[in-house]
Amino acid sequence: MNASPAMLKSTGGAPVDPITVEVIGNALSSIVEEMGETLVRAAYSTNIKERRDSSTCLFDARGRTLCQAMHIPMHLGSLIGVVEHISKRHDLSDLREGDVFVGNDAYTGGGTHLPDIVLAEPIFFQGELVGWATNLAHHADFVDRGHDHIFQEGLRIPPVRLYRAGKLQQDVMDLILLNMQVPRERLNDFRAQMAANRQGIQRFQSLCTRYGKDLLLAACDALLDYAERLTRAGIATIPSGVYSFEDTFDGDEIDGSVVFKCRIEVKGDEMHLDFDAPPQVRAGINLVWTGLLATVYYAVKTLIGADVPPNEGMFRPIHVTATKGSILNCVEPAAVNARLDPCQRVVDLIHGALAPAIPDRITAAHNGACISSTFSGVNPKTGDYYVYLETIGGGFGARAAKDGLDGVHAHLTNTSNLPVEALEGEYPLVVERYELVDDSGGAGKHRGGTGLRRQIRAEGHTCRTFIHGSRRLSSPWGLFGGGGGGRCHFTYSQDADPPQKGYTFLKHGQSVTIVTPGAGGYGEPAQRDRALLERDIADGKVSLTEARRLYGYTG
Secondary structure, three states, rough: OOOOOOOOEEOOOOEEHHHHHHHHHHHHHHHHHHHHHHHHHOOOOHHOOOOOOOOEEEEEEOOEEEEEEOOHHHHHHHOHHHHHHHHHHHHHHHHHOOOEEEOOOOOOOOOOOOEEEEEEEEEEEEEEEEEEEEEEEEOOOOOOOOOOHHHHOOOOOOEEEEEEOOOOOOOHHHHHHHHOOOHHHHHHHHHHHHHHHHHHHHHHHHHOOOOHHHHHHHHHHHHHHHHHHHHHHHHHHHEEEEEEEEEEEEEOOOOOEEEEEEEEEEEEEEEEEEEOOOEOOOOOOOOOHHHHHHHHHHHHHHOOOOOOOOOOOHHHEEEEEEOOOOEEEEEOOOOOOOHHHHHHHHHHHHHHHOOOOOOOHHHOOOOOOOOOOOOOEEOOOOOOOOEEEEEEOOOOOOOOOOOOOOOOOOOOOOOOOOOOHHHHHHOOEEEEEEEEEOOOOEEEEEOOOOOOEEEEOOOOOOOOEEEEEOOOOOOOOOOOOOOOOOOEEEEOOOOOOOOEEEEEEOOOOOHHHHHHHHOOOOOOOOOOOOHHHHHHOOOOOOOOOHHHHHHOOOO
16 A cells, blocks of 8 residues: 655645655654553543543644544544634734634534644744644543533533633633633643643644745655555545445434444445434534544554554544434434443444455454443542542444454544543542443454443542443444353332433442443354353363354353
8 A cells, every 4th residue: 555656746746755655744743642641641630641542633724634643533623623713703913913712502613522622833944834733632621411402411611711812811711611610620731731742732833844835845745645645545445436324323322223324336436425313302412513523543553554653634524414413424413422322332333344345454343332421529638529420331243353452442532541540539429330231242253342341430429420332222233143141231229210311410439330331243153053062161172252252051
């Protein structure tokens, strides 16, 4: 898939040495990774400093994506539109060094849901705007709210100046913090975000000094064109044709399930994806357009090569359509808080559709959900309000040559595990069980990954819980004869109030057990006489795990 000519040309036509382009491209990648580490290490909340629920990105002066850190693929949906929205609302000729914009709104701010708050700062070199440093942090706030429409979900922030020429606009910060339930965490996480952007700006300006502004910007143009060529070369390895797939989607905020459909047409080195989904609903499972784009770009990248730079050039040969006003392309005022669950299903649709064409590159369905748990209340030890948020991993789909991974985040939800020690040290909660769920991976020649079980108990207080996910009514599918993965389910203490659309209260001593989905298996399980197999199990010649993985044994 090597698409490098002897001499690369930028969009403007100026020749650029390909070695220089490669060096600058790797430098940009290093910048966004360093920005990410700065953000995580300086953060205050567990959701960022432990779970790394954040992302960093560089854009050129026109708002084209230059490089995104390998953090959370979904966050690209909250970043790719931010410069465009800033340009619509503000005169860029009035920009000054030290201006910083803050925004989170899904409809006027380029965001995908309100807890993901973006800080964007222009990069100047010798008085000229040359790029943008941006980052996103998921602020664990906005809890105990409804999700019938976006007005219930939290404070909506269009892109506004948080800093003007390096001076904090205190009234804007006060307005934001007044709407937060844990303002101390928010303030300190904002400071970490500021530090990350300043780090990126200094590094980008250093590149300008080292290579010269004109050469650097020409190399950035060439890097986008190179990514486009790699993407086209990757798509061209998929047989041209029309492919389709459909899958069901369920969630705790809706009754029953709905059907999502995808039609993919591969024409040479271009791909057209069309999505069909029911009309948007009065629940937080709707997905905005930029979120759908980010999901599609991620899913396609998994199939065409890990070496494709994640920049605007990669997006050019990929064309997406979806019915406006549907769950997968919602319009204001649709609620969007749990948009990651339908995103996971979108990846399943794309992979399921293309499995017959490129079976060796497709995995069976992963866990297909973003199991989110939020606990909030007043900590009896400190008297302060707290919010504990976690998205919990599940099974990773089996592959053509390997079993799936157990208990991991998959696809769009690439966050880390919050260690039990950190959870219990920060919050009035106790983790009673945390383990893999036996036999939740689909059987097959290669077994699907298993889900997780996490049981959490409230200690010394009453807390509000909001737990939601998907794959409760359907199983992650297997491929080519592989079995489906285990389903998601939540179990509350017998004396706890039953949840309503995912919400309930846990009193002291009450608990909830969260079981996440497993993943699908790949390939037909080997056939074996059941009676002989059970005798070998009893004699210890074959373990129960091996019997289930290799032969699809269900006893």
